Amino acid sequence: MDPKDGQHSEPQSAGKITQSLNRVDIIGNVTRDPEMRTTPSGQHVLTLGIATNDRWKDKNTGEQRERTEFHNIVIWADLAQETQQSIRKGNKVFATGRMQTRSFETQGGSKRYVTEIVADQVSLLGIRNAVAEGVINSQQFSAHKAQPTEQPVAAGNIPDISYESEIKAEDLPF
Numbered sequence: 001m002d003p004k005d006g007q008h009s010e011p012q013s014a015g016k017i018t019q020s021l022n023r024v025d026i027i028g029n030v031t032r033d034p035e036m037r038t039t040p041s042g043q044h045v046l047t048l049g050i051a052t053n054d055r056w057k058d059k060n061t062g063e064q065r066e067r068t069e070f071h072n073i074v075i076w077a078d079l080a081q082e083t084q085q086s087i088r089k090g091n092k093v094f095a096t097g098r099m100q101t102r103s104f105e106t107q108g109g110s111k112r113y114v115t116e117i118v119a120d121q122v123s124l125l126g127i128r129n130a131v132a133e134g135v136i137n138s139q140q141f142s143a144h145k146a147q148p149t150e151q152p153v154a155a156g157n158i159p160d161i162s163y164e165s166e167i168k169a170e171d172l173p174f
Contacts, residue, residue: 022098024117026071027125028052033089036080046080048073048087050095072116074100083122092125 031049038044054067073095075083087093097119105111 023096024099025094025096026050026052026117027092027094028071030087030089030091030093031070034075034084034087036084044077044080046075046084048075048083050093072114073097073119073122074116075119075122079120079122086124087122094121094123094125095119096121 028050031051034046034048036044036046050071050073052069052071054069056065057063058065095117097117099115100118101113101115103111103113
């Protein structure tokens, strides 16, 4: 609304598409162990699958319905190496990136299209899952949790804490 006359005014870009967005964020379970390959030029490329679920209530029957979507994920370069070391089949992950469709020709001469998510970030969700899968061990988890998140305390005010007992994945509350 124009404050001078109280009338609605159209934005200057009305009717024009000034930009586009190709962005995907998914949370799901890894369906297969990541597979690392190297291109002829020496670039690392990692592929994996992520399954996501869509749930809804059927309007006619009232039944709860579910559909699973399977997404092909492609990860390049350093992120590919980092992801290969930390992600395993069954892990719950968050992946963000862009959609990309490529085509190829089969041995029979047919043209096929594949849509993939080219990820620029992949994060393991649930530390309990990581400990259980052996991606990190309980000592690493203890060290991670023991790192200070606030300002350090003066040396004389630090209580004695024993970290001798091992933390087990089944003991974690999350």
